[in-house]
Amino acid sequence: MLATIIQYLIPFLLILSVVVFVxxxxxxxxxxxxxxxxxxxxxxxxxxxxxxNDRHGTRWKFSAIPLGGYVKMLGDADAASATVDLGHAKDPDSFPAKPVLQRMAIVVAGPLANFLFAIVALALLFATVGRPFTPPDVGAVQEGSPAAAAGLLPGDRITAVDGAPIQSFEDLQAIVRDSAARPLRFTIDRQGETVELTVTPAASEIEDRFGNRHRVGLIGVSRAGIEYRRSNPVMALFEATAETGRMIGGTLHALGQMVIGSRGTQELGGPLRIAQMSGQIAQDGFIPALWFTAVLSINLGLINLFPIPMLDGGHLLLYGIEAVRGRPLTERSQEIAFRFGLAMVLSLMVFATWNDLVHLKVVEFFANLIS
Structure with missing residues (x-):
């Protein structure tokens, strides 16, 4: 029991505390x-x-429930900045007394800090350890696979799919995974000769290292090899920024697929899933743990920008309305908005935790006890 706590809980709390602090x-x-x-x-x-307490009168503290954090500013009646402390609202040093653009800057700074942290962390990895790179070369072709049926051969270099340039094996995987049962036109470099082939990825269900099941397209080829390419510090920053943008885009794309129903919502995880992933990745060493922390930081920043009252994005939405109207919404309107936002956040947390319990087979365990 103690070993399990050390393996999962401690890495989870360390990684989460870093991301929340940022x-x-x-x-x-x-x-x-x-x-x-x-x-x-x-x-x-x-x-x-x-x-x-520091010399500015700020109380820096650790609290008992380590699943988040907050900054309480003068004029806030609560940690979520959902209501105003009327006794300090007119104080020039209070948050509510600041112009709306300054309040918007303060609110958006949290998510931006998460993105900047991820960029710096990834840039550090790219400049020291190197960035994983896999050339789009076919190492082996599985017998009876869609790739074999289409005529792909070991040693082929895939240069484009449906006209989109392929720079790495990961580029190929990203397209193939989202194209189950859809014919794709491959452009192949075969010993200096250009060959056009049509490959239809087979729909398959796979399970990742964390037990999540995904419906993906597969064509039955393996990579030829992997290498790490280190970049100079300037290029590392550019590449880290681009990688952060790709992660944000990938997350939004996945959420969009869930909304339209083409992707299962069972992939949404909560604190239990994050704890499990933290423990498993921490066993692989500092480098994977730093990468995971950067990914978690990006996701935290992105989620907080969603226009849901109680989240930073909800505050930005209300302040944006105030900037356009020239005055804030009525207290009653803001109270309704924050209650709605709280209900949405709590519902999402319950749903994600339920997914975690199902994923970790806790629900199955208790169901077996009853049956």
Missing amino acids: HEFGHYWVARRNGVRIETFSIGFGPELFGR
Whole structure:
């Protein structure tokens, strides 16, 4: 039992605390630059475990429930900035007293800090360890596979699919996985000769290392090899920025597929799934753990930008409306919006936790006890 706690819980708390600190420090730093007095900077919620006051009067603390964090600014009546403390709302150092554009800058700074952290972390990896790169070369062709039926041969280099250039084996996988049962036109470089082939990926269900099942397209080829390409610091930053953009785009694409029903929602995971992934990846060493932390930071920043009241994106939406109208929404309207946002966030957390329990077979365990 103790070994399990050490293996999963400790890496989870460390990784989550780093990502949450980065997010909240973004809010804190920009708020301080705009003259807002910060009352509390907390990692976690609930009762304080330990902390200290700095010379600016901010209480830095760790709290008992380590599933998030908050920055409480002067003028906030609660940690979520959902209501205003009327006793301090007119104080020039309070958050509500600042112009709407300054408030928007403070709110968006949290997600932006997550993205910047991911870019720096990935750039560090690309400049030191190197970026994984797999040439789009066919290493082996599985007998009886769609690739074999289409005439692909070991040693072929795939240069384009449906006219889209292929730079790496990962580019090929990304297209094939989303194209189950759809014919694709492959452009092949075969010993200097250009060959055109039509390959139809077979629909298949696979399970990743974390137990998630995905319906994907497969053609039955393996890569020829993998190499790590280190970049100079300047190029590493450009590549890390592009990689962060690709991750954001991939996440939005996956969510869009869930909305239209072409992708299962069982992939949505909550804290239990993140804890499991953290523990497993931490066993692989510091480099995979840093990569996972960067990915988690990107996802946290992106989710917080969704226009849902209670999240940063919801605050931005309300402040955007205030900027257009020239005055904020009524207190009643804001209260309704935040209640709606709270209901959405709680519903999503319950749904994600249910997915976690099903994924970890906890539901199956109790169902077997009853039956």
